[in-house]
Amino acid sequence: MSEDKKLTPRSEDFSAWYNEVVVRAELADYAPVRGCMVVRPYGTALWENIQGQLDRRFKETGHQNALFPLLIPMSFFEKEKDHVEGFSPELAVVTHGGGKELEEPLAVRPTSETVIGYMYSKWIRSYRDLPVLINQWGSVIRWEMRTRLFLRTAEFYWQEGHTAHATSQEAQEETQRMLGVYADFAIHEAAVPVVEGRKSETEKFAGAQASYSIEAMMGNKWALQAGTSHYFGQNFAKAFDIQYLDRNNELQHCWTTSWGLSTRMVGAIIMVHGDDQGLRLPPNLAPYQVVIVPIWRSDDEQTAVLEATERVRRALTPRFRVTVDDRPEVTPGYKFNEWEMRGVPLRIEIGPRDVEKQHVVLARRDVPGKPGKSFAPMDGVAEAVGDMLDTIQAAMLASATAFRDANIHDAATLEELQAIVADGWARAYWCGDLACEARIKEESRATNRCIPLDQQGRGPGMCVVCGEPAQAWSYWARAY
């Protein structure tokens, strides 16, 4: 048995395991450009399913897609003080075009608040134009010092929603509505049990008045910010003159928001669900929900088995995303392992014995080995598969939720917090003082992940650093 057939146990070296899963499952590769990645067809298919589920939700909440330019004049960034400070260090800048040096350098967008703000200032004239609810799918570039496939690449693919509203309240509601959309997507499609919360002052987005995030616990108990939603107040509207005439014919600045979710979600799915066999994908997002593996020996068997396989495939298509692995040159055992590594949630085995009995073998990816196997009659296989995929989706969410909850603990002191975040998340009160927050980070290597909107279950508390009364508790964890 050669070394490359084993995946690194998740508990030993999580980073190595993660890289191996990404590469061997053929999700992505390194690009010939520093810090960038090539998303391979299998990874892209997964991403497209994520896009589909999000787009469906965006449509339901009244949003439309649009496309804005990749290149942004440098001067746009200088219009909002915090924004330029936040992004200047990580801009990629185009200085030449058509063989000549440009009069004004162009930044490759690191995010599109500025160009979109510029356009909104032209589009919005009246309160009747509001709200503007637009989303963009595309890629952006941030020259990060350190990169990781999917989690932090220099170029990354995402959606960024940008909205403009007539009132502060409406913009704040939008910010939280979209946070809720992300949480709903993560929980019900990705089976990633996220917590929702507000970012602290130090953690919030450059130029935002308030930032919110969904945070997920990875298999090594680190935290990952899986989606963000920002309330800008009138910061960008004032910087870009986004104004409208209200009912009283008075000029007002808009209230704007933005929210984004990236290919980082793919990384989250890998790190939340993956196991020693490799990738595990939730049925709702898996490129292939079902792989059918026909098994035969003789030519006679082959004919009968492939006939049955085709019948089953037709019964499942197009209701499910199905692929058939009838490669004659590799053994069934090889196929089992390969598709398990690639995370396909349900495998159907059809061999001579199954044809004879007119049933198929169902093998669950989320329960590896024999315990995950069962039979389903060929007639009515679609119903059995539908039920099984629902079961798998629910089971994956349940186990990820149980894992998360088992690894979150309350901390009453800094010492307790330090001990907890070494191998989990801490819930700890913090007075809101920046110095106390910095102290926690220094002493524990943990960051303030978010201040949950739902503060239930804990009474009034005291800051774990200074002991002063604290209004709210946060999740603290090591983070990607």
Place this chain on the structure above:
RNA sequence: CGGGGCGUGGCGCAGUCCGGUCAGCGCGCAUCGUUUGGGACGAUGAAGUCGGAGGUUCAAAUCCUCUCGCCCCGACCA
């Protein structure tokens, strides 16, 4: 940008300290045969500017200088 590690057929590596039949192993790949219900086996075969550039030497994967890239840990961040 600091600290550590690594660049040798497609992939994973040995060889580097001590220069000289070291161009080698496993997997993969190709052909043929036997196999096929949990990563098959045998035979034969193709494939490598040893990351790059300079230098030392009769001789460099190996020593020296510079350089490029990647991975991990920090700082930064979706």
